[in-house]
Amino acid sequence: MSIDFKQFYQVFFEESYEGLDIMEQGLLEISKVGITDSELINTIFRAAHSIKGGSATLGFSEMVSFTHVLETLLDEVREGNRELTAEAIDLLLQSCDALREMVRSLEQEQPIDTTTSQPLLVAFEELLTDHVAPTDGETTADVGALSNQANALEETFFGSDGAMLSTDRDAEINTETDSDIATDSAAACGRWLIDFKPQPQILLTGNEPLRIFRELETLGDLTVIADVTGVPEFDQLTVDECFISWRLLLASEADHDTIQEVFDWVLDECQLEIRRVNDVEAAAVQAPQPSQSAVTDVAEVIAAEEEPTEQLVGEVALAQVTAPVAASSAKDKTGSPSAPTKTPATPVKAEPTKGDAVAMTGGGSGPSIRVGIDKVDNLINLVGELVITQSMLSELGNNFDMEKLERLANGLEQLKQNTRELQESVMRIRMLPISFTFNRFPRMIRDLSIKTGKQVDLILSGEQTELDKTVMEQIGDPLVHLVRNAVDHGLELPDERLAAGKPETGSIRLNAEHKGGNIVIEITDDGRGLDPEKILNKAREKGIVAADQELSDAEIYELIFEPGFSTAAEVSDLSGRGVGMDVVRRNIKSLGGRIEIESHLGQGSTFRVHLPLTLAILDGQLVRVGREVFVIPLVAIVESLQIKTDLVNRVSGNMVLYRLRDDNVPIIPVYREFNIQADNTELENALLVVVEGDGCKIGLLVDDLLAQQQVVIKSLESNYKRVDGISGATILGDGSVALILDIPGLIKNAARPRKRVHSSRAA
Known part of the structure; x- marks a missing residue:
């Protein structure tokens, strides 16, 4: 059964944007403080690695090749083999912009334009090429990594002449001579045997065994033996899963806890056993032999020339098998690990924070939102309370009599409270x-x-x-x-x-x-x-x-x-x-x-x-004009008053002004604006609601002030058509519709007959 990867596109796009934001923030922080912080570098690297892994899974080859180069540079910085210069930071920041363009193109189902990314790739290659070559025994990532990985894999299973490695050859690679053991025993206090079997999904978290092995090398002399018997048939391989386990032999003065610290960030993603062994047991450690079918399948991968997506699958499989080769070959000719120019910091696993976010998507398409788990839990609890209240009211409805009236009133009050809390909880889900x-x-x-x-x-x-x-x-x-x-x-x-x-x-x-x-x-x-x-x-x-x-x-x-x-x-x-x-x-x-x-x-x-705070719910003042009810946004109301006729002035153009302290406030009869019948059209003792918008004040002439309440805004334009002076509508408790007044729109309409109206209020 084939999987339709398109259902995961939207999640990938959103996570890519988040990862790019993380990379950018980390790079800016390093640029600001001028110090290469190991935790920040790890964070930036993991973000780039996650984008690369997701791109490979979904077959976005341009993003894979581009992020691979970024990852190479960042890995050298992580390992202490390179300083993160201002030039490199500028390149990485420009690369974040280029990757955003790629994601936008994919989001819009457009082909990726490499006009921006190609010059950056050239600049990265020049930067990596100009770097000092690694010392003997060290390896660096090649920009065209696929062919090199294939060669390394071939040499793992076959000799340089292409023949199958013999048992003697395996013993030569994976075990040490008696003289080696004697030399190491004199230099180290003990030998440690480490059985490390990662879970298949370890790569999805940005963790790679190779980097753990490099960290172990800083503790002593390391021999790495890969067990590839778990690698499935080629058609069953998945690009983001690890099928290899390892047996590690470490000669070191370090104690058990120090060694385990290296694995702290992956302890919940692997099976791990660390035990001390003597020299005889260490010499007896042999690498497990790969099955003939596994070797044959990998050989076919190397020989085959497939489509780009299949090459990506092969690249991931090759990277998994070549990891132990890179780790074990990172020793110099004397058998001891090569000292890096700068000791890399121990990788730190990011701990989940309180209220970790979870992705909520509409079936993998459309916009989504990340919601703290505490908000989801609160919403579930409120729904439970609502169900209990509903059950209680249903029970009261059976054989209802007047003796149950008080219980009914209490139940309805509880229902009102539950509904209000549920509404607030749902609104908080949209809050970021x-x-x-x-x-x-x-x-x-x-x-x-x-x-x-x-x-x-x-x-x-x-x-x-x-x-x-x-x-x-x-x-x-x-x-x-x-x-x-x-x-x-x-x-x-x-x-x-x-x-x-x-x-x-x-x-x-x-x-x-x-x-x-x-x-x-x-x-x-x-x-x-x-x-x-x-x-x-x-x-x-x-x-x-x-x-x-x-x-x-x-x-x-x-x-x-x-x-x-x-x-x-x-x-x-x-x-x-x-x-x-x-x-x-x-x-x-x-x-x-x-x-x-x-x-x-x-x-x-x-x-x-x-x-x-939100566009979905409005705190409003209900007012009545004739038989119609309108909602005035509470935030726009300055005050409400009863008109005193001695403060009313008429000016040209039939405009009526009301003197409110230092302001001359134009009076706008709502009934005239919307051509409806009002109870009172005279100004004497009429009600005036003074509102403000766009730095101007007007007075709305109404018949009566009703209650203040929260209303749910419904779009009038999408359900009917745009109406000047009306921003939306809402449904009241009795089922009737009330229109929500657009204060800036009313002010604009009031000023329309004049070229410009300035308030005479003091500054």
Whole structure:
């Protein structure tokens, strides 16, 4: 039965993106601190290895060959044979970008374009070739590894002349002479026999036996014997499973615990036995003979020229068998392990963290989300509580009488509580830490710093603040614009900062926190700040503001969001085209959010973005106009009041203003906007709900205020059509439909007859 691997594509794409993010973050951290951290290198290597393994499984040969070169370079760094230079870090970061392009192409079912990856491959090969050649007995990975692996495999089972190895030949390879034993016995306190049988899935976790053997070599003299009797027929081979076990003979002064530490990261993925043996037992250790069928099958693999996918299968099988050859041959002529230029750190197995994420996919297709297991457990518990309550109510329904009325009321209250908790729990499943968005900025800041010649320090805080997945996906691009502008417009060059009495390195701070029912994201820089006079003069030049019009600083800052507005002296690939900030505000508005600016000339600026936690549920105020019920988003309401006629002023264009302290608030009769019959069309003693959006206030004239409640938002556009002033609809408890008012849309409609309306409120 053949397996349709397409069902695994979406999971592979998502895990590849995550792996690339891990690689990028690790490389940036190493670049920042300037120290090659062994744990970070292991993490980066495992991410690259997982991408390579998944690519091989699914037959994406271009990704396999590309990641193989990355893996080779990283492996040399892991083993201490190479320093991770700035040049290598730049290449690896560019490779992350190239791999992302490959994954996107595969995701869109497009052929992979090697325009970007091919020059990188050449650069990697040059870097690897220029490296100092390994000492005698050491091996390095070849870029064209398949042919070399095949040759090594052939020599494992056959002599150099192609003849089958004899028992004497096996004894020569896998056992030591009496003189060798005597020499080692004088140098070492003991001999250890290690039987190591990994589980087939060990390769899926990024663990490779070869690297364990190399670590053992640092402890003493190692002999590696492979048992290939478990290798199945070729047509039963799978590319990501290990079928080989090993018997290891180690002459070392190390104790049992020290040896076992080398295997700590794979203890739960193998059968392991470590015991001390004497010299006679050590000399008697022989390699198990491979079966004739196994040898024949492998020989056929070497000789056959198959399709690319089958070559990948062969490559994995060959790598499994050649591992012991590489490990045992890594001794110098004296029989002792070659000392690496830098002692590699003991591999550390990553421990699972609390609330480990699990992938939730729609049958292997479509977008998915990772959910902490604690959230899933909580959801299951709530469903259990709901089932219990439902059973209790069903029981009460049998032969119901008035004596059960109190129990029925209690059961319904319990049902209400369970339903509310279940709703909140389901919503939390969609909540993800905003670190998923913040993680893109260290790389961007590094690239911008190089491009602009500015020294920038990025400070992130509040990364674990949770936000709805849909909101997070849509806020990414606006945040990119704001951070890019903070670097390009906000921060000064190092010499300018020194002249202003500031440190050479400027800082960009990203912070996220919950406030009320919203999330607030702040982008703060310690740069030059916004110049109100310069902005106002530019706006007057463009005719956005009249020459005699006076604006407060807050109103002047709002001008930078006008389409086509820019104060940049030169147009660059970063900014100056007047495109971007208007899109930022429009995208934030579409999410039901708003943006505020706080700036001090010469000290810096803060852009503060307010967003709802989710787009699926809304806290709203129900209002009645005639027989219709509308929902006003609670976050937009400033206050509700009864109109006093002495504070009402009429201006030209039939606009009615209400004097609210320092503001002149336009009054918008809801019944007139939607052409419905209202109970009261007079202003005297009428109810006014003052709302705010886009930095402006309006008063909505309504007949009555009803309850406040959470409502589930339903799209009106997808179920009917777009209606100006309406953002969606919801179904109330009595089954009726209530329309949700779009406050920014109503403000826009109110301002439409005039070219521009400015609030007269103080800054």
